[in-house]
Amino acid sequence: MKRKQITVNGRVQGVGFRPFVYRLASEHSLTGSVSNNEQGVIIDVQGRSPDIDMFESALATRHPPLAQITELSSTDLDRLNHQEDFVITPSTSGQQHSVLISPDACICSDCAGEIIDPQNRRYLYPFTNCTNCGPRLTITRSIPYDRPMTSMACFEMCPECLNEYNDPMDRRFHAQPNACPVCGPQVWLTSNTGQKLAENNEAMLHAAKMLVQGKIIAAKGLGGFHLVCHARINRAVDNLRRRKHRPGKSLAVMVQDLQTADNIAYLNNVQKKILSGMEHPIVILPVKKPFPLSPLLSPDTDNIGLMLPYTPFHMVLFHHLRTISPQDMLPALVMTSGNFSSEPISLGNREALKRLSSITDLFLFHNRDILVRCDDSVVFAEEHCPVFLRRARGYTPTPVFLARKGPCVLGTGPELKNTICLTKDDQAYVSQHIGDLKNLETYEFFQEIINHFSDVLRVRPKAVIRDFHPDYMSSGYAEKTGLPVYQLQHHFAHIFSVMAENKFQGPCLGVAIDGTGLGLDKTLWGGELLLVDNTDLNMKRLGSFSPIPLPGGEKAIEEPWRIAVSFLRKLDVNRDKYPQGLKMMGQKLEIVHQMLDKNINSPFSSGCGRLFDAVSALLGLTQKIDYEGQAAILLEKIQDRSITEFYDVQSLESDIFLTLDTISLFEQINTDLMRQILPEIISRKFHLGLSHGICKWVMQASEKTGIKTVGLSGGVMQNMTIFQTLAKLLADNGLNVLVHKQLPPNDACVSLGQAVYGQRLLESA
Structure with a gap:
């Protein structure tokens, strides 16, 4: 017999890890306890030595689908206890924690099956979830991730839900958003002036009917409001474009399943996997001809952004859409951010009613508060190399793991496609897409996210790094923090970022190609060949476009x-x-x-x-x-x-x-x-x-410097022709090519580059 204490760090809270440990301990006839605290999941386990060895092995390889283990350590304990069973103990919290916050996860197959089962008590209930799926970031106020710390705190569970919540053998054990039609959030439909028209399932059915008639609906989703219309109806799409002031930019479309997606666009296996994965992002795909949806959806490209339903709310809407749509009317809905162009996505019911009533015909509201705005993620799912255009729902706040630990630093990002980044040890937390910092609404969102990330990570930065441009709102914020402030030129930040993503340390050539960034000579840079050494912070501009x-x-x-x-x-x-x-x-x-x-x-x-x-x-x-x-x-x-x-x-x-x-x-x-x-x-x-x-150009610089690694960054790397051709040419010429894999190559990656630069700067001071 032996006894061990095992500490598991990572994304291990709010993902069903404790009941998983409970079942695993029972399977191996072990006694002891499992609990959450600020350090992660703490397991006190006792039993025969071979059983404990098998338990530890299974712990690392069989964890729940939403879990992510970053560190697993164990210590032998001298004294055996006299406990006769294995128990789950309540969570504790402290000032410091090393727990990863879970992103929002798409609905799992078990919950999806319950929603379409007429005999199930959650039949067509749009807030069905369990420990393997559902909202996380968008409803979380603080850590530890327990119900009182979420926007579900105001919904008292009914006896049936409470039994599920307290049963370690149930997949809803400690599922913090657990709810049902009896005790959980509700939906209602109103006119664009706020007059209530229908409630609950009748509201969802009536909304589907209105969409088929060409109406526009502002629907409250997971991380904010979507503006929704039928993707087959030209009049509806045209009205949405005019009212939203979005004349040409492509609109994303949600379809009911992969088969429908396959009728609209060309899909390879990689794209299918990403479309239907846990994150359910918008995937940019080449359209099939003849195109079965409105030609107004994507007039400037031969691509379309498709996504699958990722919440039970969407599933219920599509269920009704299928039942009432004409047979030749492919079920596909435009799902674009609920805002005017350049503004952040609307979050609350009153806010949406005030901001969106001139765009929409109807509102589909619910009463589960969204605590954190979060847009849909957008990705090119190219073979071997996915490229992010926007990183948000499903991926945020998963950190970028760095090559080494460092002090806490805040990177405030640039003006366009802004994100912020907070570091904690060897983890860099890059926020979801915030937007263009050109108005007060987006600036307030920017401040909200900095405050929220600081609170849930329980960190306070020792320094702030801003863009070299002094007139950006993000630069102005940095100067007002009262903390030490340092500057990093925009394009050097791009290269620091791609190096950080790849955990590369040492000298690196950098190709930073985008639109505009204020250069050190006060001209506008954007076609840059750089040298960056992130070990001694040596930076040099080797060349530029004419x-x-x-x-x-x-x-x-x-x-x-x-x-x-x-x-x-x-x-x-x-x-x-x-x-x-x-x-x-x-x-x-x-x-x-x-x-x-x-x-x-x-x-x-x-x-x-x-x-x-x-x-x-x-x-x-x-x-x-x-x-x-x-x-x-x-x-x-x-x-x-x-x-x-x-x-x-x-x-x-x-x-x-x-x-x-x-x-x-x-x-x-x-x-x-x-x-x-x-x-x-x-x-x-x-x-x-x-x-x-x-x-x-790069090879010439490589020959002069002897550097054989090159990082590619900047918004032009979202041009798939340039990106794919250039990356292959450089690799064929014997260079080690670093590309973005976790963040977009556009300005959304700049805050990461700023933050890792700041860590090295503080260490060298």
Whole structure:
């Protein structure tokens, strides 16, 4: 006989770990106890030595589906106890804890089966859950994850639910959101003025009928409100776009199952696995032709963002939709964030009624409070290399595990696609997508998340790292904290981030290609070749794209034709040889020429995104954008993928600085256009040429420095043509290529780079 104490750290609370341990101990005839505390799960176990060995082995390999073990340690105890059974003891808490907070998890197959079973007491109940599924982050106020610390605290369990909750052999043992129609949250439908129309199942049925009739509904979901309409009805989609002020950007669609998804888009096994996995993100997929849904859903691309129902609420809605829809009407619903463009997703009932009543025809409310806003995650599920566009529900707040421990630091992120990052030992907690910090509502959300993460992690940062740009709201927040504040230039933060994700330590070349970030020379960077050593914080700019003036500054980003003109002026192209689309600008064109001549409000930019904008405008694809990246999206869409030719892009060396000659690249494009080469061919030659040019650029730097590792980061890495082509070319040339696997390559990763830089900075002080 022997006795051991086993401590299990990680995501082990609120995921059914204690009942799992209880069943495992019973299986191996062991006595003792299991409890939660701030350090994780503490197991005191006693029995025959071989049984304890088998118990420990099973503990590490057979844990519950939502659990994630990061550390398992055991200590032999000298004294045996006289306990005759194995018990689960109540949770305790303290000021410090090393427990991972669980993300929200999609509905499990057991709960899904109960919802469609007419004999089950939870038949069509939209808040069904168990320890293997359901809300976590979005209803959690504090740690430990117990019911009083969640928004379910106000719902007193009925006797049947309480029996399940207290039974270690039941899968709802200590399922904190446990509820049923008798004692749990309820749903109701109202007009857009708040007048109640129906309750509970009648509300869900009536909502489905209204969707089939082309109405728009604001539905309260897991992490906020969705704006919902039928994806087959052009009129509904068009109304949603107009009312939401979202004219061109793609809309996500929820479909009932994988079979329906397969009717709409091309799916490989990797994409099917991610679509139906625990996280249930939106997956970007190539559409099938003829496209069976509204063409207004994704006008700028040949892709569509699809997701499957991830809550019982969605399942019930689709159940009713199937029963009332015409046979030829594929059940598919637009599910887009419940907000106006640029605002955070609406969270509370009163807030939604105030903010969304001009967009929606009806509201589908419920009375379970959402404590933390959380949008849907979006991912490209490419073979071997998923790429995040937005990381939120299902993934947050799973930490990025770092190569080493360090002090607690806060990274406040950039202005666009903002996230924040708090570090704790060797874990970096990057928040869900917050959005663009350009208005008070998003800034308040930003502050909410910093406060919430600090509270649930029980940490207080020793320093704050902000972007080099002093006028960002995130920079202003940092300066007001009263803590030591340090700056890190935007593109260096990108490379620190991709190195951190890959636990790479040492010198690394970095390709940071995006739209804009204030450079150390006060110009606008965005096409950068960098050297970063995260062990001694050595940072150097080795090269950039050719800098080009942006006539009108921010206006040039909104109107890409201005950047095309800037390139043409660099090439001394006569105005009468401009493409017709530029000539039609008339007086505006004259003003832009004067701005360039007199250097009025025309800051220089080396941004890769600005190059895409200029090429797109030159080819006549767009002269004015509705959303960030639209010009580049249109340019990638039209390329003729059968073409293998590419433009020759060279790098020019001056004083050891390597400039990628994008002006010469633009000249080749303009020459082809004047020769009336098709835009589809030009686009393909541009994408391939830029990829090959960047590869040669990096190889030149590698030869000079002897560094054989390169990190790829920046929003342009969301262009799948550039990303896949460049990563393969670099690997084929013998380099160790680091890419983002846990965070988006866009600005959402910047806060992680800031935070890990801050850790090293404090350690070296």
